[in-house]
Amino acid sequence: MSKVKNILRHWLPLAAVTTLLCGLVYLSVQQSLRQGANDPQVQMAEDASAALVAGGTPESVLAVAQVEISNSLAPFMVIYNDTGGPLASSGLLHGTVPLLPSGVFDYTRQNGEDRVSWQPESGVRIAAVVVAYGGAQPGFVLAGRSLREVEKRESQVEQITGIVWLVTLAGSLVVVAGCELLFAEKKPVV
Numbered sequence: 001m002s003k004v005k006n007i008l009r010h011w012l013p014l015a016a017v018t019t020l021l022c023g024l025v026y027l028s029v030q031q032s033l034r035q036g037a038n039d040p041q042v043q044m045a046e047d048a049s050a051a052l053v054a055g056g057t058p059e060s061v062l063a064v065a066q067v068e069i070s071n072s073l074a075p076f077m078v079i080y081n082d083t084g085g086p087l088a089s090s091g092l093l094h095g096t097v098p099l100l101p102s103g104v105f106d107y108t109r110q111n112g113e114d115r116v117s118w119q120p121e122s123g124v125r126i127a128a129v130v131v132a133y134g135g136a137q138p139g140f141v142l143a144g145r146s147l148r149e150v151e152k153r154e155s156q157v158e159q160i161t162g163i164v165w166l167v168t169l170a171g172s173l174v175v176v177a178g179c180e181l182l183f184a185e186k187k188p189v190v
Helices: 002-036 039-053 102-111 148-182
Strands: 076-081 086-089 113-121 124-133 139-146
Touching (some): 002 148, 039 124, 039 139, 102 113, 102 124
Antiparallel strands (some): 076 139, 113 124
8 A cells, every 4th residue: 555655655745746837737728829819910900990090981891891790710800989889890690780798888988999809699709809099989899709729729628738738647647656666665575
């Protein structure tokens, strides 16, 4: 029984460190994937905001094609007035302009920008960047796109990290047990 205790005494700290490191790797990669999902929307929202401040109309800053956000991966924009009412949109949810929670407008009004994972309905998750704009008719620009592909990649990273974690735990247990058995002090035979 003392051999098992010795094995566990040496292996458990390795298991803890392995678990921590695998968790950190997963979290780092997951956050990198998720934050990268905002990159096109930041550019779209900032450019549209600048065009609106310069006197452009909401319709003039939108892409021509309409996007059904429940099933498309294409980026889209929605222009909202200062009270959160939609003015123009290239993204529709089942034929209607999606509405953001009022808290997003409140936060964006105070901070100038908000980056959110938005779920307008079950099964539809959007990486959204919301930018406030000033000028004669202030409001908000939302640029968004589906998180579907990013979430698939996150799931793959989770699976790979889980497999590496289990293999590393098993491998380290085998090494610790082997070393314990190999280097165990032999009791003299009397």
